[in-house]
Amino acid sequence: MSWELLGVAVVLVFALAPLVTRVRELASLRFPSRIERRPTAPRLQAAVDDMLRPVEAELAELGFRFSHAAELRGTPRSLSPWQPVRVYTHHHYPLIAQLMAPGPVELPNLHLLVMLAQVREGLMVASANLPWSVVPPDPLVLHAAGEGFANAKQQFDVQLAAMHAEGLPDFLPWGGREDIEARLTQYENRTAEASVAQGWCRADGEALAVAPRRLPALAWRTLQRSRHLRAVLRQLPADAPALKTQAPLERGLLIFVAGKAVTRSSPPPQVQWALYAGSCALFLLLAALVFGFSFASALLVVVALHEAGHYLAMRAFGYRRTQMLMLPLIGGVAFGEESRPNAWHRALVGLAGPVPGLLIGLALLWAEVSQPELSLLAWLMVLINALNLLPFHPLDGGHVLEALLPARQAVVRCALEAVALAGLVGLWWLLDAPVALLLAMLRVLTWRSMWRQLQFERWYRRAAARTKPGDAKAVARQSFQLLDKLLPRRASLAQRIRMVDQLIAHLRYRPMGAARGAGVALAYVALLCLPLAAVPDLARSMHASFLSEAEKQTQMLADVQTRVRTMAVGDLVRALESRTAAPPPASELALTSLAHRTGDALPDDVRRLYSAQDGLQSDTGLELYPVADVRVLRENRPRLASQLGRQLQELHPQRPTHVPMACTSSTGRNCGHGLDEVLSWPQLGTLQDQPVLLHPDHAAGRWRLVMLQTQPMELVELPTLRELLQAQFMVRAAAALPPR
Structure with a gap:
């Protein structure tokens, strides 16, 4: 193995990972099949008013005045857009501006500004400050004036230039609030129909989903538009509010609650299995380039068997959105969402991955198989699954430990992690396995975030004992208030939401009974100790697997002799x-x-x-x-x-x-x-x-x-x-x- 080859493989993995992630996200998206827009009374929302106020002032300088707020309802109702929508009309040109906020979790202070002008029935000339549309526009419905602007003035100038090129006298004037919303409703629904007619989307019940055959093209398009967005953000001043990743309490709470309300879907089965097959092929290819085909094949079998155990256990316990993927040169992942969080189920799902492979590997080791391929498979099964049982995240042992020990028992969990790290260092020392030392170092780097999460949950329990929040929104509000005190001001909203998500997941878990907990604990300890009995056989098999061909022949002859x-x-x-x-x-x-x-x-x-x-x-x-x-x-x-x-x-x-x-x-x-x-x-x-x-x-x-x-x-x-x-x-x- 050369360092150049390993470097190429790592670069390829990191280059393809965003594309695979984007394909899965797109396959999971659902769009409303119809939109109903209507004027509504403007609501005072302190969470977004402070963010939209500078943009509104800039629109006023450009000749726009506030017209009305709009309410959007989608079919199905669960996909109704939640962002507050404000519509502005221009006093001179047949042009409207639509302002929505807040933006994504990673950039919570980013707004969306769209300018629209209608030439004839169905055809709009539009511009957007962000590359926001997923599906390419239909030329018969939309003429894109451009997207990605650093400020409203730049966007307005480009919009006007496009309107002059189209013929300014041909644009239809906008009427009152009802007329604006009726025409926008017609335009948005015709856009949805065009996406189906062009083959970009397909009907999925009452909703629309991305057509599987168009996923690669759309994934590549969205990656390019993400680069375009980054280029636009680089044009902003370094102190621009839109670049900040933290948000005021009320806005962060609004984004969190709205995100929880979104209905999440799974990719179609054919997309899931196509991604799995593709990830397996890429796993085998890159591992073969780095380690050789025999080692890569054995590694693929071990990881696939491990993840299949998790996947089947998740399906048995009714998890939603279950899927498996291979992570080239890293391992694999099986993920899903629990419909009813249960510590007993979580412990069994955590053990279902490493147990089958560990037992099969130990049986092969102790059977002293003579075939080199089986010997390689045996020690890989034992080593990988034994390492996965260590009691810290993201390994399976960490999930089992979390199911056994509530977050409040922080001292016990930290002590067990210290013992596990000592075991990793000992494994590196005895077997000369650098992967064990690498795991230990990576886990040490995450101790700070783990301790901060445990401290946050301890604070929350004390505060909740006094205030007794009555619903999930009250829990989230109190959590965000505590994080304002615990985290530094520069902490991003994404980090805060991640910590609140983890807290709520822990609060929702139904704990195990005493008998089940004792049984799982005994089984877990036995599984941790079981590989220790195979350390001599494991060391011998590992040594034999890494011999050169000449050394293997010499070793085989010595065994025969x-x-x-x-x-x-x-x-x-x-x-x-x-x-x-x-x-x-x-x-x-x-x-x-x-x-x-x-x-x-x-x-x-x-x-x-x-x-x-x-x-x-x-x-x-x-x-x-x-x-x-x-x-x-x-x-x-x-x-x-x-x-x-x-x-x-x-x-x-x-x-x-x-x-x-x-x-x-x-x-x-x-x-x-x-x-x-x-x-x-x-x-x-x-x-x-x-x-x-x-x-x-x-x-x-x-x-x-x-x-x-x-x-x-x-x-x-x-x-x-x-x-x-x-x-x-x-x-x-x-x-x-x-x-x-």
Whole structure:
């Protein structure tokens, strides 16, 4: 793995992540199929008046005057726009301005200003200070004058230029409030109908949803418009209110409550599974580039099994908007929303991911599988799922711990996190696993936010005990008031909303009973301790998985050599036999007859050989004759005597009847033998077509196994028959290894 390749992979992940997120967001969007607009009495809203007042002053300088406030109702009713709408008319041109606020959570002080002028029935010339529309406009309904302006004056000038280019006398004058709202209602509904006719949207009950086939195009379009928005914001002065990420209390509360009221939908199943398949493919591709295909495939299986456990548990407990996604080079995620928050369900969902993979991985480790792929899969399953059980967020153990321990038990949770971090450092030290150290460092960086959340919830419990808020809005109001005291002034509204969301989620959870809590706690502790028993096997499997090909072959041969030392002679013979039908064992009568022919008791290894089967033919070049064919060399090969005599005469003319021998067992003495003596030794078989003989060493009181090399004319002492069979077994094992 090269750092350049890893860098390219990381850049690709971060480049594609926004696109995938935007696709899912767009697939989840629902638009009203019809809009009903009507004038309404202006309401004094301190939450937005202070933000709109400078814009209204700028519109007044441009010749606009306030006309009326409008109320928008959508079909279905749950999708009715909630923003306060104010309409302004120009005193000279047939032009209106529509002002809405507040903006998104990330920029709560950002307003939306749209200027509209109607040329003929249905066709509007419009401009917007923000790139706000999701679906591209229909040219027959809307002529876009432009979007993305730093101030109202710039937008007004562009709008007027577009109107002059279209022909200013052709624009229809705007009438009273009812006429304005009727024409805008007709325009907005025709725009919705055009989005369906052009194939951008499709009917989804009473609402409209983005057509799945148009999702990639719209996702790319919205990303470009996001860049355009950032470019517009860069034009604003550094101290512009619109750039601030914090908001006054009332406005923050308004945005929070309105956001909670929005109906959330799920992407269609085909979109969800297409995103999942695409994320799996990207996961496999990038992981294969960085780690290799074998490791990437095993990692994908482990993560997919883990997330499938969470996903199935969520479906079983009735979670909404459930989905799985792979996060390349990071892992995976399964998410959903609880319809009825329940600590018991949350604990089981948290355990459903790591438990199956952990148990399967431990079973494979303890089964000592020999296949490298299964060994890699085993230790990955154990390591990844064991790490996920550690008791801190965002790991599964953190969710289990939250379900077991309420937020008020902050000291206990912090103590358990400290123990988990010590375990991570120990894992890094013992197994040399840098991922464990990385997890520990990342979690330490989040301690400040965790402690701040726990402190916030402790403050809230004290305040709520005195005031006893009666509904969710009162809870939210009190929460925002406390955050004004707890957080610094620069803290963003998005951060405040996130903390309030977490508080309300904790308040809504139904706690577990004592029996269930004790059972989950015992099971969780047992699962935490279970991987510790597999640390030696885990370390060995991890070490084996990261060996080079040459090291793997050496390790495999060492394992075979260790195993072959314990094998009996009969097992070795049967393993080396290359014939499909191995011969039966030799009879006791045949072995007795062989002993009479050789004139001495047979060696134990030879007797065990023939007791297993009568002879051996191996593809390593070793052949051992059946008992009936074991005779002295002179009888087995009658013409060999004269051939050997001629060779000895040529090679050793000074001693033409003496066969030299490379002796190892009797150093210091002459190990050569006379030719007649050698021809009288029993021939047990051949090795590489050279005779293998049984030499009766009367001085040592044992048989010796020797090989007669006919070409250099010398005798070579062989190890015992058992050691010879073991050596041939190793030769076969080495030949069976894949080439380096």
